[in-house]
Amino acid sequence: MNNTFDFSEFSRQSSKGIIVNYFIILYKSLKSSWVLIPILLTKDKTELNLTKILLAVFAILIYILIRAILIYLNFKFKIKDNAFILKQGILNKSNISVPFEKIQHINFKQNFIQQLIKVTQVEIETAGAKTVEISIKALSRESAVALKKALFAKKQETVIVENSEPKKELLHKITFSDLLKVSISENHFKSLMLLFAFIFSGYVQVKDFLETLELDDKFDTLLEENANSLIGDLLLMIFLFVFSFIISVLISFVTTFVRHFNLQVSLENNTLEIDQGLITKQNNIIKKQKVQSIEVLTNPIKEKLGIYNVIFRQAISGKINYKKLIKVVGFNKEHINVLKDVFFINTNFTNKEKHKPDTYYKVQLFFRSFLFLAFLNGVIILISTKLFFINVILAPLLIVLVLLKYEKSYYFFNKDMLVIGAGQIATKTTYLEHFKLQHIKLKQTFFQKKKDVVNMVIQTASGKIILPCVKTKKAIEMYNFMLYKSETSTKKWM
Template sequence: MSNEINFSEFSRQSLKGVLIISGKFLFQLLKGTWVVFLVFITKASKISSIDAIYFYAMIVLLLLFVVIRSYLVYRNFKFKIDGDYFVLKNGIIAKKNTAIAFDRIQNVNFSQNLIHQLINVYQVDLETAGSDKTEISIKALSLSDAKALRQKITSGRSIGNEEIVVEETEKEKPLLTIDVKSLLKVSISENHFQSLLLLIAFLFGFYQQVEDVFKNFIGEEILKNYLSKGKDILLGSFLLLIIVLILLSIVAVITSFIRVFLRHFNLSFSIKNQAFEIKQGLVNKKAIILKRDKVQHIKITTNPLKRMMGISYVVFKQAISGKVKKTDKQIKIVGCKEEHLDKIKTTLFSSFDFNDVLKEKPHWYFTYRIILRNFLFLAFFNTFHYFIFDGINQIYLNLLLIPILGLMIFKRVKKTFFKATDKLILVGGGIIETSETYLELFKVQNVKMKQTIFQRRRKITDIILQTASGKIKIPSITMERANELYNHILYKVETSTKEWM
């Protein structure tokens, strides 16, 4: 059974896209003004009937504006395929014409949030290296249209006016699938400290947004008194502070579990036609097609818990512009075992065997610099603790903190290394986590040697490899070895004829 889909003429997305556009616009409005509505509700008994009518009328007019605007966005959003270009016309007042060559597209993303799933449509995003956001986002397409569009863009074949035939074939078995049991292992071994920091930041941000509401409920002076007393109690009792941190840590662990299950639920990873296909998500389902030649380098990371379970995660680094956050162009695969890692590296690199390659460690100055930085941190922490807590439990804190810092220094020095072959470089690092970055030398955009005045006296330098996906640093190596590596990388870059974008 097949469906003939023609993209040679301008087409619109599904009419259901009006609901998606309206919902997104309403969410953005509510995100910025929900505090105003909360204040209105708390003061509803004090507002006159005339003011209430004006308020409700404003809401009705706002909803009407959202619907009209969304329909105009839908009507003016038209796209087609012209040769090897995706062409888009959009805009309500300011009209825009956009044409993107297929070879500029890094990946094609399918996604379905709850609204998409309810009305049975897909959002399709086309991402390129040079944009600080998604280049083109089609809010609502049927599954057959979305698959046909993805097939055309990823195949890179020119069709002119020919039609794309989407045939239903037997599904290939994915290279990696994550069931609930495996996902639980991933959740247990996550970085819960990061979740704790995010939770604390969220609580501070939430309080700042609702501070005015609390003032209306209990009064500004009473609120200040409560906060002052709470602060004195918390800072005056070290035990209470520890209890609060433990409770927040428990919430952070639970948050990590929820985040992993929502993001990576039902994850499957396949390799098709030298491209990677990743599907995952529970509430917000995503399917990503990542072209092999668009991957700049990969980073494989594990930690003690993951190592015990025999799993790692892989981050595919893509080209980014200067305006893009590095995390925005990363695609992460969790729960990878050794055979999965070998298959990924085999697909990306012609050779990746480093078993017989010498592991090169940084100069001893690298260790000295890390020890000095941690000593300064320890001195600052002790000074801060002495003035805030009057030196209470100072000795016990140092007995706990010094071994932890010593272990962290040892781990970082041990895990920092690099290995270089004729075509590939492997850079290791980490403290608690262990990371290995694989980079093909011909993809280096710029290589430079960077020295401080202290390094210059010891005849050592840092090497900075600038790639389209960011910088990779090799710290504190001798000038003799740095010059050899510098010249070799420049030679590989200048003589290579391979495409890396």
């Protein structure tokens, strides 16, 4: 059985879009007003009028419903003259026309509500746009697929969609044990910093609430009791660190599980299709010409477990939004080799000669570490001289990190591409084809000039890549060759 969809006339989303709009507006309202909850909890009950509060909540819910209906009624789209046309807005109406050639990505998403009511969100990204330019919140799956085919076909207004799925080769499907391995080997320091940021930002809002429970007094007493001895300070720091680390591991596991649940990577006609997500399901199509560079990430734990994460960097405008990067977790070496065959055809990765940065780069790293340590000790003097013992741990740690960073820094250069290695504890390998280059600069400080080295700043449509402390002669050779390949190539770069 086939379904026919005509996009030549203006049409609306599914009527279920009212439900989606309602919960989106409700979520945004709650997100912006959550700080009122601690205030209400700390208010004297005699000052609260329950009837007025309920009436206010009811009025807000009715307003949200009316707004959701109006958004649905005023959202119309069609395809005409090789362009996608959208009308939207309640009072401030807008007409958007996007030519087919400007469309870069069409992605499918489903949050929890959309999964319940069985609709799909279609996001249309255009070249150069900083954010998703068009988002259709509620289409049936068949209609979403038909719209995607029509936009990629670049000529059809009427599309016939067959119910049978095209044949795809399943490259990678993640299991629960794989997710567990990925979450255990993630960067827990990042989760730790997010935890601290959340605690400090939320503390100001809930301080009054803590005072009513007298928790702040108990915490201050605990600090005073332990502040009289070095051992007390050390034990308190160890306890807080271990507790925070356990919480950060749990956060890493939950975020990894929610984001990458049921991850599947399929291969069809040298195009990758990625499906993943629990609460919000995402479907991303990655075409070879759209990818500017590929990053393969690992660390000592991941290497022991035989897993790698891969980030696909595509064209952006302005500042990089790391939330929008397409990341696939749990790959093994065989998967990485398949990706190389798909994205970098006829490129020889064997017998590659690795080039290291000049040893002056190591001097730079040590100097920066010394400045950081000096600044930290200046802060310690202002807080408590008892904390100077931290240097016993921190100084050797910084030395090890500098040596690791230099050891993992390298580049491999051939007639087709540039491979760059970087990292400290973790290892990042970046693959970039020469013709994807946008522009390149050679930068040199006064001290680098004395050492006859330069920094190569390579700009692509997906961001900036820096090669530090390359010998000037070698850098000029690479500069000229990469510019030549970029200017003479007839391949599509996006």
